[in-house]
Amino acid sequence: MFDLPAQRAHLSEKYDLAPSPELAESMSDIYDRMSRVVSPVDWAIYAPYVKAINDLKAERNAVILGHNYMTPEIYHGISDFGGDSLQLAIKATEVEADVIVQCGVHFMAETSKILSPRKTVLMPDMEAGCSLAESITAEGIEEMRRRYPGAPVVSYVNTTAEVKAASDICCTSSNAAQIVAAQDSDTVIMTPDQYLAQNVARDVPQKNVVWWEGSCIVHEQYSAKDLRDFREWNPGTRLIAHPECTPDVVAEADFSGSTSGIIKYVTDEKPEKALLITECSMASNIADQLPEVEFVGPCNMCPYMKKITLEKVLFALDTMTGQVEVDAAVADKARLSVQRMIDLSRKLGI
Ligand code: SF4
Secondary structure (H helix, E strand, C coil), X not given: CCCHHHXXXXXXXXXXXXXCHHHHHHCHHHHCCCCCCCCHHHHHHHHHHHHHHHHHHHHHCEEEEEECCCCHHHHCCCCCEEECHHHHHHHHHHCCCCEEEEECCHHHHHHHHHHCCCCEEECCCCCCCCCCHHHCCHHHHHHHHHHCCCCCEEEXXXXXXXXXXXXXXXXXXXXXXXXXXXXXXXXXXXXXXXXHHHHHHHHCCCCEEEECCECCXXXXXXXXXXXXXXXXXXXXXXXXXXXXXXXXXXXXXXXXCCHHHHHHHHHHHCCCEEEEECECHHHHHHHCCCCCCEEXXXXXXXXXXXXXXXXXXXXXXXXXXXXXXXXXXXXXHHHHHHHHHHHHHHHHCC
């Protein structure tokens, strides 16, 4: 369990973390990347943490990987690389670093460790889970294999190492349809996200896609009626949904794509107004790069992603606690599933 008071006492003994408008001013190059969504007062609070973390990163030869759903002070302030879970895991293999700090959720840190077993991977809060990853175990995969004998198992990267190890191949929301279409079987099992699977089933009608009944607690909250109401009250707004949303929400949207697909779409299209039907920080993290786009409307926060804070990142790097370990035999099998996905994606030119 997280001992926040003890952590704070430890940090305050070693670092001057008092809000500092002067320090904030001297770091305006970093602030410029988030000035549309972070107030100067908040930046004066964050700046001492950002400086301490960036100094410590150099000392530890560490690299920070920030998922698109991180808050802007993490995404723009301390992350060396931002992206979706797969982009970050691949980046973990490419960087010349001794330490990877995963600013995201636990399955992402596990994936980095699976792909980079010799690097130290730190998770600033071990309780940053994921409703999808928690919805299925390796036994669940075996149950699906019993129900659909001979059908290949395509598991979303939002799964534990054990589940990846028990699967045939992984997928992400950006390559799921192509990975499923490329399977040499009429029936394909998709786990654990029932909505991603249903969206893929619509796009790949030649396959009989069957699924596990997991869901993302952030994306399942949106309804098609929400989108219709929003469109009526805010005409001209482009509605952009993540494929973890239900199929009727995706059908109601103007575009659906993974977080990297959403960034590409908004960057290419530059709609006057956009509603991103996904986690709240997505819009915040791209707002400064796209000043011509007004991001509007409601969003839902992921309580797991929001467990990662500057304070926890500083503590993890300072004390080198929160090291993620994956059993070597499990990691070897899980790596095969992830590597098959990477190889197939490259072959298909995705
Ligand atoms: S947004 Fe959904 S899929 Fe992503 S970490 Fe949170 S619960 Fe998991």
